[in-house]
Amino acid sequence: MAVPPKVLSIVLAGGEGKRLMPLTMDRAKPAVPFGGTYRLIDFVLSNLANAGMRQIAVLTQYKSHSLDRHISLTWRMSTMLGNYVTPVPAQQRLGPRWYQGSADAIFQSMNLIRDEKPDYVVVFGADNIYRMDVSQMLEAHIDGGLGLTVAGIRVPRSQASAFGVIDADASNKITEFLEKPADPPGTADDPDASFASMGNYIFTARDLIESLAEDAELADSRHDMGGDIVPSFVSRGEAQVYDFTQNNVPGSTDRDKAYWRDVGSIDAYHEAHMDLVSIDPIFNLYNSEWPIWTYPVQQPAAKFTLRGLALDSLVSPGCIISGGSIESSVLSPNVRVDEGSKVDHSVLLTGVRVGHRAIVRDAILDKNVVVPDGTQVGVNKAADLARGYTVSDGGITVVGKGITVS
Ligand code: ADQ
Incomplete structure (x- = not known):
């Protein structure tokens, strides 16, 4: 041979x-x-x-x-x-x-x-x-x-x-x-x-x-x-x-x-995140014959309480969705979304906190970003720019690491 x-x-x-x-x-x-x-x-x-x-x-x-x-x-x-x-x-x-x-x-x-x-x-x-x-x-x-x-x-x-x-x-x-x-x-x-x-x-x-x-x-x-x-x-x-x-x-x-x-x-x-949450996944993370290796997350399973829900989304371990609704979004570990809030077409990285009655839309929130009760991000792009956030050509708002949305 x-x-x-x-x-x-x-x-x-x-x-x-x-x-x-x-x-x-x-x-x-x-x-x-x-x-x-x-x-x-x-x-x-x-x-x-x-x-x-x-x-x-x-x-x-x-x-x-x-x-x-x-x-x-x-x-x-x-x-x-x-x-x-x-x-x-x-x-x-x-x-x-x-x-x-x-x-x-x-x-x-x-x-x-x-x-x-x-x-x-x-x-x-x-x-x-x-x-x-x-x-x-x-x-x-x-x-x-x-x-x-x-x-x-x-x-x-x-x-x-x-x-x-x-x-x-x-x-x-x-x-x-x-x-x-x-x-x-x-x-x-x-x-x-x-x-x-x-x-x-x-x-x-x-x-x-x-x-x-x-x-x-x-x-x-x-x-x-x-x-x-x-x-x-x-x-x-x-x-x-x-x-x-x-x-x-x-x-x-x-x-x-x-x-x-x-x-x-x-x-x-x-867009690549949206491919992950499309109903018929174009990129399939679940192919166990060709695994994508990463550092295993040491967190309990994601929890949904108070009618919290997620549709067409990826929700990582350690997340707690208490009363909020998540749609077409990807959540990294340890994210919290509270009652009355809506997260839509967004990517939330580790440790993001979304309070009560907040709205996050067409946005990427970096690690540990806080969206306090009643605030909105990604909804009004001019307001996002005025608050110093990045808005992409395609209209995606990005909030940098650790920032508390005002
Ligand atoms: P780009 O991705 O724009 O185009 P480059 O910025 O050089 O090219 O990045 C290529 C890779 O090299 C990336 O993984 C980057 O992280 C890494 N890299 C860049 N500079 C480096 C450095 N100084 N030291 C170590 N790593 C470095 C390239 C090709 C295109 C092709 C696209 C496809 O040049 O021809 O079409 O990739 O994405």
Whole structure:
């Protein structure tokens, strides 16, 4: 039997997440809570661990305290997942500077690749919601025989300027790659769709090492994976695309099979939560054949009293809904909603308190926000702005950590 290839996985977890402010005010974007009990980074780490990847380095830098803590608690201490995952803080090995672009983050951590001597390096972003059997992409990379494989998915062309856009030939070789183009091209069969990079790459290790070393010498490079490294492989005819729709995760259905969301903006983050509470879930958190791992919540089951109710919602352990009504919303652990209050189309993070006769609508309330008796948030957007809260382009109000709504 052939010796299995040696694979090192690197998760890029150092992004600032400016467009998720104020949720990223004092936590890194991959540490932003999602879906009641998860953090964004749990999705990529689960995809890697479930696919059998046993060496995973998480490169962190920006406000990484809560991220490091979460990784240690969930991933390092778990007996089942053992010691697969290691957080690697910015090490400033090559001089007194933090990572510049994402490629510089890997370049500065090159000792990991040199020490482990892998055949292949999996480099995945940390900010997306999806399920993927990474071993199937690895197989496609090995079969393709090129230096780089980029995972791709069709997205509405109107949204494609936020992504790297791919053109490929019939053999999947990438012929053109445009990083975040102002006017993204459509695909050959659908002018309203673009073929986008998911920001997930598999490299043959020696090609990655060579390319990073060359890029580090270039004065005009931004040292960015999507902006510099991928285009350099494409210009040498060394990159292929892996169509995400080919991926088959055990237990997934036709409806949730190709689900992938970039949750980089407030509106996308809110919409991805609404996908979780839609009646026929588009993203199914309950697929036990491909679990999404996280830190187990040590709280009693959610309790509903005084005719409190929740419709089309996720309500985490430790929540008490006493007389309030929750609709199309996601509640993290330990949220309280009191009598006469209504929470609608909203995301409430851990420890939020909603008093009596309050209204929360089209809103995201960060950890420990208090909505006192009789107050409203998200109902009148002009009033929300006047009170200093963030209101997204799509009309979602965000109240930052610990604030008492006035
Ligand atoms: P973006 O997500 O906009 O586009 P970037 O901001 O570089 O690219 O983030 C990619 C990943 O790297 C994220 O997980 C982020 O947290 C992390 N990261 C960023 N800078 C880092 C640093 N200095 N150190 C460590 N980690 C860092 C990318 C691609 C696009 C693709 C989209 C898909 O460039 O081509 O379409 O992802 O979401």
